[in-house]
Amino acid sequence: MAGLLAGKNLALEKPSQIETAASATIPLLILFGSQTGTAEKLARQIAKESQRSGYRPQVLEAAQYAKIDWRKESNLLVVTSTYGDGEMPDNAQPFWEWLQTESANALAHMQFSVLALGDTNYEQFCAAGIKIDSRLAQIGAKRLQPLVMCDVDYEAKAQAWTTDALAAFAPGKIASGVVPKPLHSSSEFSKSHPFPAQLLSNRRLNAASSEKETRHFEISLGGSQLAYAAGDALGIYPRNCPKLVDDILLALHFNGEETVKLSEGEMALRPALLQHLDINKPSAEMLRHFAVNHNRWRDLSSLENDAEFKTWLAGRQLIDLLSEPANVKISPAEFVTLLKKLAPRLYSISSSPKAHAGQVHLTINVIRHEAHGRERKGVGSTFLADRAGEAPVPIFVHASPGFRLPADEQAPVIMVGPGTGIAPFRAFLHERRAVNAQGRNWLFFGEQRAATDFYYRDELEAMFSDGHLTKLSTAFSRDQANKIYVQHRMREQAAELWAWLQDGAYFYVCGDAARMAKDVDAALHQVIQTAGGKSADEAKSYVAKLKTEKRYLRDVY
Ligand code: NDP
Numbered sequence: 067m068a069g070l071l072a073g074k075n076l077a078l079e080k081p082s083q084i085e086t087a088a089s090a091t092i093p094l095l096i097l098f099g100s101q102t103g104t105a106e107k108l109a110r111q112i113a114k115e116s117q118r119s120g121y122r123p124q125v126l127e128a129a130q131y132a133k134i135d136w137r138k139e140s141n142l143l144v145v146t147s148t149y150g151d152g153e154m155p156d157n158a159q160p161f162w163e164w165l166q167t168e169s170a171n172a173l174a175h176m177q178f179s180v181l182a183l184g185d186t187n188y189e190q191f192c193a194a195g196i197k198i199d200s201r202l203a204q205i206g207a208k209r210l211q212p213l214v215m216c217d218v219d220y221e222a223k224a225q226a227w228t229t230d231a232l233a234a235f236a237p238g239k240i241a242s243g244v245v246p247k248p249l250h251s252s253s254e255f256s257k258s259h260p261f262p263a264q265l266l267s268n269r270r271l272n273a274a275s276s277e278k279e280t281r282h283f284e285i286s287l288g289g290s291q292l293a294y295a296a297g298d299a300l301g302i303y304p305r306n307c308p309k310l311v312d313d314i315l316l317a318l319h320f321n322g323e324e325t326v327k328l329s330e331g332e333m334a335l336r337p338a339l340l341q342h343l344d345i346n347k348p349s350a351e352m353l354r355h356f357a358v359n360h361n362r363w364r365d366l367s368s369l370e371n372d373a374e375f376k377t378w379l380a381g382r383q384l385i386d387l388l389s390e391p392a393n394v395k396i397s398p399a400e401f402v403t404l405l406k407k408l409a410p411r412l413y414s415i416s417s418s419p420k421a422h423a424g425q426v427h428l429t430i431n432v433i434r435h436e437a438h439g440r441e442r443k444g445v446g447s448t449f450l451a452d453r454a455g456e457a458p459v460p461i462f463v464h465a466s467p468g469f470r471l472p473a474d475e476q477a478p479v480i481m482v483g484p485g486t487g488i489a490p491f492r493a494f495l496h497e498r499r500a501v502n503a504q505g506r507n508w509l510f511f512g513e514q515r516a517a518t519d520f521y522y523r524d525e526l527e528a529m530f531s532d533g534h535l536t537k538l539s540t541a542f543s544r545d546q547a548n549k550i551y552v553q554h555r556m557r558e559q560a561a562e563l564w565a566w567l568q569d570g571a572y573f574y575v576c577g578d579a580a581r582m583a584k585d586v587d588a589a590l591h592q593v594i595q596t597a598g599g600k601s602a603d604e605a606k607s608y609v610a611k612l613k614t615e616k617r618y619l620r621d622v623y
Contacts, residue, residue: 091120091121091122092120092121092122092141092235092236093121093122093124093138093139093140093141094113094116094121094122094123094124094141094143094235095123095124095126095134095139095141095142095143096109096112096113096116096123096124096125096126096142096143096144096145097109097126097127097128097131097142097143097144097145097146097161098125098126098127098128098144098145098146098157098158099127099128099144099145099146099147099154099155099157099158099161099194099198100127100145100146100147100155100157100158100468101147101149101155101156101157101468101620101622102147102149102299102412102464102466102468102621103464103465103466103467103468103469104147104183104220104464105145105146105147105155105183106127106467106468107465108145108181108183108220108224109125109143109145110125112143112145112224112228113125115228115232116228116232119232119236120236121141121232121235121236127157127158128144128146128157128158128160128161128162129156129157129158129159129160129161129613129614131160131161131164132164136172136173136176137172139176140175140176140177141176141177141178141235142173142176142177142178142179142202142207143178143179143180143181143231144178144179144180144181144195144198144199144202145180145181145183146158146180146181146182146183146194146195146198147182147183147184147194148182148183148184148188148190148191148192148193148194148195149194149579149622150579150580150583150622151188151189151190151580152188152189152190152193152194153193153194154194154197155194156613156618156619156620157468157613158194158198160610160613160614161198162194162197162198162201165198165201165202165205166201170201170205171205171206173202173205173207174205174206174207175206175207176202176207176208177207177208177209177210177235178202178207178208178209178210179209179210179211179212179213179227179231179234179235180195180198180199180202180213180214181195181213181214181216181224181227181228181231182194182195182196182199182213182214182215182216183195183216183220183224184215184216184217185217185218185409186217186218186349186350186406187347191215191217192215192216195213195215196213196215199213210231210234210235211227211230211231211234214226214227217406217409218407218409219406219407219409221257221258254291255290255291255292255461255462256462257301257410257462257464259462260301260303260410260460260461260462261287261290261292261460261461261462262458262459262460263285263286263287263290263458263459263460263461264285264286264288264458264459265283265284265285265286265450265454265455265459266284266285266286266425267282267283267284268281268282268283268284268450268451268454268455269281269282270282271429271519271521271522272518272519273517273518273519275518276514276515276518276519277514278431278513278514278518278519279431279432279434279451280429280430280431280432280485280486280519280521281429281430281432281447281450281451282416282427282428282429282521283427283428283429283430283450283454284417284422284425284426284427285300285425285426285427285428285459285461286424286425287424287425287426288424292461292462292463293419293463294415294419294426294463294465295419295465295470296415296418296419296470296471296490296493296494296496296497297415297466297469297470297471297490297493297494297621298415298463298464298465298466299412299413299414299415299463299464299466299621300412300413300415300426300428300461300462300463300464301410301411301412301461301462301463301464302410302411302412302413302446302449302450302459302460302461303341303408303410303459303460303461304408304410304411304445304446304449304450305340305341305449305453306339306340306341306343306345306346306408306445306449307443307445307448307449308340310345310346310385310443311336311339311340311345313385314339314345314384314385314388315335315336315339317385317388317389318388318396318398318401320335320398320401322334322335322336322339323335323336324398324399325398326338326398326399326401326402327399327402328342328343328402329407330342335398335402338402341408342407342408343402343405343406343407343408344405344406344407344408344409345384345385345405345408346383346384346445347383347384348383348384348387349404349405349406351403351404352384352387352404352405353379353387355394355396355404356387356388356390356392356394357375381437381438381442382437382438383442385440386438386440408445410460410462411445411446412464413428413429413430413446413489414428414429414466414486414489414490414493414576414621415427415428415489415490415493416428416429416488416489416490416492416493417492417493417496418493418494418496418497418500420496420497420500420501421496421497421499421500422496426461427492427493428450428489429486429488429489429492429521430446430447430450430451430486431447431485431486432444432447432448432450432451433447433448434448466621468616468619469490469574469619469620469621470619471494471497471498471503471572472505472572472617474505475498475501475502475503475504475505476503476504476505477505477570477571477572478505478506478507478508478536478566478569478570478571478572479494479498479505479506479507479508479571479572479574480508480510480563480566480567480571480572480573480574481494481507481508481509481510481574481576482510482552482556482573482574482575482576482577482586483509483510483511483574483575483576483577484510484511484512484513484541484551484552484577484578484582485512485513485577485578485582486577487575487576487577487578487582487621488509488511488521488522488576489576490574490576490621491509491574491576492522492525494507494574495507495509495526495529495534495535498534499529499534506536506537506566506571507529507534507535507536507537508535508536508537508538508539508566508571509526509535509537509538509539510539510540510541510552510555510556511526511538511539511540511541511552512540512541512542512543512550512551512552512555513542513543514542514543514544515542515544515545516540516542516545519542520540520542526538537562539552539555539556539559540555541554541555551582551585552582552586553582553585553586553588553589554589556586556589556590556593557589557592557593557596560592560593560596560597561597563593563597564593564594564597564598565597567594567598567612568598570617571617572616572617572618572619573590573612573617573618573619574619574620574621575587575619575620575621575622576620576621576622577622577623578622578623579622579623582622583620583622587609590609590618591605591606591609592605594608594609
């Protein structure tokens with residue numbers, strides 16, 4: 067069995083995982099921890115750039131730390147994202163656990179620098195990078211370049227960190243006149259040069275009486291040459307809600323025609339707020355600016371720990387802050403410097419390029435709710451739902467190389483995707499059908515009610531009827547008095563699930579990271595214990611092995 071699985075594993079993992087340039091002299095180890103593929107892509111770009119500067123880079127996911135002969139290494143770059151509530155990406159977790167053991171003293175002689183990717187909208191900003199950076203220093207490794215923490219618009223900071231780190235590892239050895247190329251090329255459509263795409267279709271997947279609004283979107287890739295694989299995500303640059311922009315202008319007594327300077331160039335304030343700036347969650351700088359001028363929150367030093375302020379802020383947004391009576395003077399030019407850039411949104415693609423040629427489909431929960439007397443709207447989801455038909459939608463493909471169907475078409479797959487978590491599994495099922503893959507497919511889907519929230523019911527039932535979908539296990543949480551979730555269905559069918567795993571099945575999870583993915587993980591451990599007759603420790607090792615073999619893959623948010 068191990069040999070068979072190792073073979074499958076190799077097929078998934080490109081042999082180019084370790085990249086070297088024989089002529090270069092300075093060895094450089096680049097470890098990445100990546101949940102959605104951004105940190106991995108960056109690590110590979112940094113490797114290419116380091117080659118141009120005379121390094122011989124090796125790029126490895128952090129989980130492969132055991133493959134490294136640490137005695138032969140001296141220069142280490144770590145690029146890691148953080149996901150969920152300050153958690154390590156799945157492929158950095160084993161490295162992190164090992165770093166805390168005595169064996170990690172093998173790294174004491176290393177010189178290192180860490181680049182942390184994160185999102186300041188989360189409280190545990192860049193927690194994974196911070197932890198790895200401080201643990202490496204604690205072991206005794208030498209921090210050559212300070213930790214750099216990047217927000218969602220990471221490109222410029224990542225580029226600066228790369229240039230500085232490469233110079234720090236080999237002072238004087240960098241060929242003079244070598245100008246590092248930008249990490250992103252603008253010669254094709256990409257994050258830095260998005261494709262203006264047409265929205266072809268936008269329909270609600272729920273029946274009218276549902277409590278949810280989940281929508282199916284179809285976007286044309288015509289003329290873009292953009293390619294994607296099942297499992298990838300689509301990046302979208304949304305535009306802010308015009309009503310919210312107008313409310314903000316009104317609160318600040320601006321008319322919107324004032325000229326402001328952004329990195330994109332000079333423009334009027336209104337289009338700047340509509341298209342380029344994040345006007346939803348106030349940045350820390352914005353909070354400070356307004357709090358310092360406000361009677362209740364004037365004591366800046368205690369602001370971040372001020373329980374009263376935090377309670378007030380919960381569920382509120384920039385517009386609430388601006389609507390508070392405060393003696394705040396601010397110019398349009400200064401105001402825009404306190405706003406973050408409007409970041410693109412990433413959505414798991416729900417189509418297969420082989421089955422839906424020239425198109426990309428998305429399955430998105432539209433967020434609308436009321437809080438503190440105002441209607442609140444998810445930026446990306448309501449842009450797509452309400453206004454994406456008005457003008458082309460700027461898009462780019464975000465590759466997720468860590469979330470792919472098995473290369474072995476015979477391998478069984480188990481997919482757990484409640485709610486919008488169905489998206490990549492609809493793509494997987496269409497993909498497997500298009501290539502006539504013979505492996506068995508088992509889908510666990512859950513939503514609130516069968517009558518109103520069974521997304522893609524016709525497609526899924528047709529696939530089940532003709533045998534393409536071997537098993538379809540549904541969990542409608544609100545169709546009975548007690549909540550039934552996908553993990554309950556997993557436990558009910560523990561023996562069969564265990565048999566599939568023993569047959570080499572790949573286990574995929576997509577959807578809510580905060581609760582569902584944790585509960586499904588616990589259920590998986592339990593299934594292995596009860597049906598597989600394993601102890602708790604053995605089940606933990608079994609799951610760890612699934613992860614190492616890339617047979618337990620998650621796309622969670
Ligand atoms: P959800 O994940 O919200 O719901 C899908 C199904 O999963 C429902 O039947 C739900 O049941 C059920 N569920 C709830 N808790 C668990 C659990 N612990 N384990 C397993 N199943 C569970 O679907 P969406 O795809 O619409 O939402 C995905 C994510 O999008 C959310 O997790 C959240 O991150 C985000 N979201 C944010 C919202 C917001 O207002 N900020 C609103 C909606 C989504 P039930 O609801 O009956 O308990």
